[in-house]
Amino acid sequence: MSGSTPSQTVGPYLHIGLEWEDGAYAAEPETPGAFWLHGRLFDAAAEPVPDGMIETWQADPVGRFDHPDDPRGMRETPGFRGFGRCSTDTKGEWAIHTLKPGSLPAGDTETEAPHLDVSVFARGLLNRLVTRIYFADEEAANAADPVLKSVDADRRHTLIAKASERGFVFDIHLQGEDETVFFDV
Amino acid sequence: MSIHKVENQLLLPTYRQDPPGTHPAHLYEDYRSTVGRAPRIAPVDLPQRLTEVTGPIFGSDRVGELDHDLTRQHHSEPIGQRIIVHGRVLEGANKPVPNTLIEIWQANAGGRYLHHADSWPAPLDPNFTGLGRTMTDKNGNYRFLTIKPGAYPWGNHENAWRPAHIHFSLFGRAFTQRLVTQMYFPDDPLFAFDPIFNSVRDPKARDRLVSRFDLANTEPSWALAFEFDIHLRGTDSTPFEDDKDDH
Numbered sequence: 001m002s003g004s005t006p007s008q009t010v011g012p013y014l015h016i017g018l019e020w021e022d023g024a025y026a027a028e029p030e031t032p033g034a035f036w037l038h039g040r041l042f043d044a045a046a047e048p049v050p051d052g053m054i055e056t057w058q059a060d061p062v063g064r065f066d067h068p069d070d071p072r073g074m075r076e077t078p079g080f081r082g083f084g085r086c087s088t089d090t091k092g093e094w095a096i097h098t099l100k101p102g103s104l105p106a107g108d109t110e111t112e113a114p115h116l117d118v119s120v121f122a123r124g125l126l127n128r129l130v131t132r133i134y135f136a137d138e139e140a141a142n143a144a145d146p147v148l149k150s151v152d153a154d155r156r157h158t159l160i161a162k163a164s165e166r167g168f169v170f171d172i173h174l175q176g177e178d179e180t181v182f183f184d185v
Numbered sequence: 186m187s188i189h190k191v192e193n194q195l196l197l198p199t200y201r202q203d204p205p206g207t208h209p210a211h212l213y214e215d216y217r218s219t220v221g222r223a224p225r226i227a228p229v230d231l232p233q234r235l236t237e238v239t240g241p242i243f244g245s246d247r248v249g250e251l252d253h254d255l256t257r258q259h260h261s262e263p264i265g266q267r268i269i270v271h272g273r274v275l276e277g278a279n280k281p282v283p284n285t286l287i288e289i290w291q292a293n294a295g296g297r298y299l300h301h302a303d304s305w306p307a308p309l310d311p312n313f314t315g316l317g318r319t320m321t322d323k324n325g326n327y328r329f330l331t332i333k334p335g336a337y338p339w340g341n342h343e344n345a346w347r348p349a350h351i352h353f354s355l356f357g358r359a360f361t362q363r364l365v366t367q368m369y370f371p372d373d374p375l376f377a378f379d380p381i382f383n384s385v386r387d388p389k390a391r392d393r394l395v396s397r398f399d400l401a402n403t404e405p406s407w408a409l410a411f412e413f414d415i416h417l418r419g420t421d422s423t424p425f426e427d428d429k430d431d432h
């Protein structure tokens with residue numbers, strides 16, 4: 001048996017291979033209900049990371065996936081890809097145009113609050129970092145979410161996007177005082 | 186497919202964890218850029234639930250007609266050694282991953298990237314972009330035609346040079362399988378000095394980053410061939426087949 005192929009950094013020239021013209025549009029432009037989920041990527045010195053990329057993956061607004069391994073069946077939502085990618089600019093800023101995902105069943109009694117799974121790539125990251133984005137206006141659902149509950153209470157806020165003019169804002173701190181919670185999946 | 190019970194109605198695949206040493210640690214000080222970017226707090230375990238065992242599945246509409254042939258994307262041919270880079274995308278032991286998107290990017294034959302941040306004085310090639318995309322076929326096979334990228338200097342340490350490499354990006358079928366890596370060429374004298382290559386501490390895992398010279402698939406009087414199989418994390422149920430084709 002062979003093991004997995006190891007991860008390597010995307011390096012500083014990731015834009016050549018990974019940028020898509022429609023990358024940011026997990027939901028197509030003009031999709032009713034769609035908003036910008038945006039933020040900045042910061043390093044240890046709280047300096048913006050200008051050579052990173054954020055990718056997001058999420059359920060549709062009723063909590064379903066267009067994927068054969070969703071045992072509830074595949075469900076396609078017109079105009080919605082569920083996947084977004086956006087490289088960071090010179091200010092470390094990124095933005096994904098999307099819809100709010102629905103809640104997800106997570107066991108006999110538990111429910112996952114609306115969330116996106118996030119991969120962070122950058123020069124200097126030898127392996128992607130995985131985090132999650134939750135929403136500040138889902139207080140009750142967040143309080144019952146099994147993943148948020150597994151995170152130290154004083155760090156949970158690093159996983160929660162706040163309302164902004166364009167939609168929701170979520171900053172990512174790779175390191176430092178307010179280091180974002182990252183996951184091992 | 187082996188499955189675990191999440192609730193009465195939800196049976197989900199589980200993707201195996203890779204053994205320690207397979208992937209680099211986030212912090213590897215010899216690669217200086219990790220110091221200010223690697224998280225310092227240990228990651229929290231994320232159980233694999235619906236969002237993790239699903240993922241984007243792209244169709245061939247993401248791939249242009251000549252995206253797999255980096256030597257035919259401009260008016261003339263790029264300068265350099267023509268090479269075929271091919272192999273299979275597999276999960277677990279050796280189960281093919283069909284119809285999955287592969288994205289690659291690379292420097293030109295002189296070791297220069299077509300990128301505003303790359304300014305070292307090697308020439309740009311007007312006939313080379315260095316971007317490739319393709320889908321695996323139903324048996325997990327893929328094939329690119331390109332030119333061999335050159336080595337290039339970088340500022341990590343005194344007289345630092347990256348061994349020749351091609352960046353690969355893969356999605357597999359689940360968020361858990363997402364992989365970005367680099368493919369290297371056999372017997373590169375720069376291996377011993379490259380902290381990115383050596384950030385993979387298990388030598389057997391490191392060897393899996395190196396392509397194999399493949400005389401049998403060389404196109405006579407046209408292009409040399411290198412074979413590079415990519416192994417994504419498999420599900421607990423991925424069969425352990427004794428496949429004669431597995432290198």
